[in-house]
Amino acid sequence: MALNIRQMEILELARATGRVAVEDLAERFDVTLQTIRRDLGELADQGVLDRVHGGAVIRSGVSNIGYEERRRMHEDAKAAVARACAARIPDNSSIIINLGTTTEAVARELLTHRNLTVITNNMNVANILVANESCEIMVAGGALRRSDGGLVGDLTTEFMAQFKPDFAIIGTSALDADGDLLDFDMAEVRVSRAIAALARRTCLVTDISKLERSAPVRIISMRDLDMVFVDQNLPAPLMQKCAEWDTQVIVAD
Structure with missing residues (x-):
């Protein structure tokens, strides 16, 4: 599934900071909390983020971040x-x-x-x-x-x-x-x-x-x-x- 522009920006923010918060993202993009939660869920389904309480983090695994x-x-x-x-x-x-x-x-x-x-x-x-x-x-x-x-x-x-x-x-x-x-x-x-x-x-x-x-x-x-x-x-x-x-x-x- 292709990412939309907002999801790509969310992923870039997560890569830059390590973590993103639902409320901060909703305010940044002027959308509802539910919309951001759906975005984070789809990014997690793509295997690029892990959901945590209140937001998401860059996915950890068996190899380190660049x-x-x-x-x-x-x-x-x-x-x-x-x-x-x-x-x-x-x-x-x-x-x-x-x-x-x-x-x-x-x-x-x-x-x-x-x-x-x-x-x-x-x-x-x-x-x-x-x-x-x-x-x-x-x-x-x-x-x-x-x-x-x-x-x-x-x-x-x-x-x-x-x-x-x-x-x-x-x-x-x-x-x-x-x-x-x-x-x-x-x-x-x-x-x-x-x-x-x-x-x-x-x-x-x-x-x-x-x-x-x-x-x-x-x-x-x-x-x-x-x-x-x-x-x-x-x-x-x-x-x-x-x-x-x-x-x-x-x-x-």
């Missing part, structure tokens, strides 16, 4: 989370930064820090931090993933195993309600697990929309983290678990 789409999604939230994280990274620190558009936002916020040592398997992070002349950058070897500039594989994991940084800054593709971090690529997950196990303090940077996504591979649990930087409060049951696990949740301003 890098450029992910980079544009929730840009303001990512920037706020990145600022909150970078504010807690002191000068003269050593940091491992892994793959992801939110970790790249953290790298941009570290441009004014002094005397950092940054180890990364993210070519985009390395290219961002080249502008910080006081930052020593160490890039892992491995297989280059052209889609997002990531380096993954056994060689990458072995390289990371040589370090014990002050901080690990990691991202995730999805968050489960039980506190598990999830991803799509097993090779990337092995690197992320190694990074999290090595650092003195492991920090997750994410936005709340990741709770609306799913991915098939478990990375680690929030119980294994020291800090979680997020743009909004996590659901109360998950906040309670983090308190029990002594995992500090920092909500960005």
